[in-house]
Amino acid sequence: MSIRGALAVTVGKGTQWALRTFTKGGTSLPGKLAAKIDPGVLAQLAKDYEVVIVTGTNGKTLTTSLTYHVLKQKYPDIVTNPTGANMAQGIVSTFLEKTSGSGKKIAILEVDEASLIHVTKYIKPRFIVNTNVFRDQMDRFGEIYTIYDKMVEGAALAPEAVIIANGDSPIFNSRKLVNQSIYFGFNHTDDGETMAHYNTDGVLCPNCHSILHYKFNTYANLGKYYCPNCDFKRPELKYQVTAIENLDYKSSSFQIDGYPFHIKVAGLYNIYNALAAYSVGREFGLSPEEIQAGFTETQQKFGRQETIKVGDKLIILNLIKNPVGLNQIIALLNYERDPFSVSLILNDRPADGTDISWIWDGEFERLTDFNIPYVGVSGIRRDDMELRLKVAGISEATMEKTESIGDVINSFQHAPTEKIYVMATYTAILNLRKELADQGYIQERMK
Template sequence: MSIRGTIAINIGKLTQWGLQTFTKGGTSLPGKLAVKLDPDVLKHLSENFDVVIITGTNGKTLTTSLTYHVLQQKFPNILTNPTGANMEQGIISTFLDGYSRKVKHEKGLAVLEVDEASLVKVTKFIKPKVIVNTNVFRDQMDRFGEIYTIYQKMVDGAALAPDAVILANGDSPIFHSKELVNKQIYFGFNHEPDGDTAAHYNTDGVLCPNCQHILRYKFNTYSNLGKYYCPHCDFKRPELTYAVTKVNKLTHNSSSFEIDGHPFTTNVAGLYNVYNALAAYSVGRYFGLTPEQIQAGFSAAQQKFGRQETIKVDDKEIILNLIKNPVGLNQVIDLLNYEEDPFSVVSILNDRPADGTDVSWIWDGNYEKLLDFDIPKVTVSGIRHKELTLRMKVAGIPEDRLTVLPEVTDVIKEFKKAPTKKIYVLATYTAVLQLRKELANQGYIAERMK
């Protein structure tokens, strides 16, 4: 390693130590300083690690957590970016921390969540063994553009590491739409008998890449995912190497299912999270773990920031769900089907850069489905509370059940006055940060960096 690289790493480690010792932490600044001093620092830091990268639109953080805990059953010398700092500087900071803890002369393993637009910046320096592609949905239009733009960024990033094997969601048509330099292995669902159906009319990514006709489905799990085929040409879902073969039971806080005939349970709910578990299982099997080891990893994984995170506020139970695009929102709303107790809903919409400044996606979210539940109170808050209030009114939420709180700091007072013990919160990224900060200030949780 060059003297410049050594200096960059030492300055980064010193900064990281100072932040962790004297402040509440910080996930990006050490990486920013290190890369300023040596643009190749990420290459130096990662050269003694085998790397698994998790990327895609939805599910990266939970899939990364599950994968990390699964692989930890066989590989104790492993690191990850648990705070979700998934851009270049955050990943450098992750390696700075791991560089200090790594056993000398022993090759390490890193499981990294990587922002899909940042993948090309990361694979310029890191040559991963495996890249996991979770899905591609419309997200942050101001930053990414349409889904085909997002996927091209992922393709370009993978091409810089041509020896990396891609474990891709085979149920997503876009992942079978291009010839890649990388070998691809597919996972997906085979839990239902074949039928014939179409995706919802307001679904992206359902055009055949060969002939542009609308795809049909033998079965459709959600959004554009499922066992697709084109009725006008030979385009169809590829053969799956790893598959969910049965969904046994879904509740509001757990999932029970089978993969390749093996039973599994997780403490997260929703069909979309079964996909995340399937992705983690696929990585585990690729690295030679047994189904028993994989279940042990699932059991060890903890709730992640804003992903069905449960927080107690006096006698109330707050279930915090991060939302950022219509597909994710609809999946969270679908979770409410499994709730057996009465509940209220709080929805918070911000439009800061980290959220995406274009909030038009709320009109593609199925807020109308909230009418299917006997919800005594719906509260709206956030920077864009006016747009969200209008959306709720158009969805048919009665005005006598709708409360508008422009300031997120007032939401906690509203929790305490809620007519139900349970409150489901649907919030964008910076709104989750605001809410958690206020909860920490009031002593309900310990503040942590994301």
């Protein structure tokens, strides 16, 4: 390591120690300082690691966690970024945090789509996992094709990396890449004939621009697609979900390649995350039994159906950031058999996305399918959320608008149900967890 690199590592590690010792800690600042001293420090820190990068719009955090716990069954010396610090400086901090270990060194890294190019400039991963591409943070990313352009550009800097892509997503089969690609997807039902919902992005054939048809459609633009006017269709799948056995509000049972699996989170979208992690595990030579053991060890992640006890109430936290993710979370309510209330918190800080127009594409109207006695509304853009819910048909008599996070927690106490589903943007969940920690309901904060 160069003198400049050694200085960068020393400053970064020293900053991490100071933050842990004198504050609540931090994830990105040490990496930011280290990279300022030596922009190439990431290449030096990661040079002995076999790296898997997980990127895409939705599912990065849980896919990374599942993959980490799967590979831990065979490889004990693994580094990852569990707090979701997924931009370049956060990745540097992740490696600074790692102490020396023995055996094969592996890194499982969640990487922001727009930051991929800044990571692959220095790290040449063995695999890049592409989860999906949906409209997200329009102020930052633009449309889905702009997002995918960034992902393709980042992958091209590591041409030897194999892309493990969601084959059910048409965009991942829309162009020729310099990277080798293998695909995972669903083959859990008989073929039929359907089309995606009319308000769905990414359903135009990249060759002839006809609207894609589907033999089956799992959700959004995902499924067994084909173009009725040319030869564009879903690629051959190497790994596939072959059966859905049970879905409820807190878990999922299914088969992949004929083997049974169970995860402690709900929803088809999380089965996709498990399938991605399974695909990586199989590429590393793990058995289905080892992969299931990894799934079993995976803990609830920040804002991903995370359950917190607040007095006599059970709070289920769900991160919302785009229409597709919101719609899948609302779909989970179909599995709930107990009475429940809903609390919606909408912020528009940079980490949330400052463009909140996406709430008008989210299917809030589906909330009227449930007998919800109480709907809380809060956040910086609470007035916008209140208006959206009124347009969706939510009764004003059931709605309560609160200003502060403290008021939100107080509202939990007088909600008429034991269970409360919280749907909140990123900084709103951070603020909520901070306040819950301050009040003693949880022991640690997300940094």
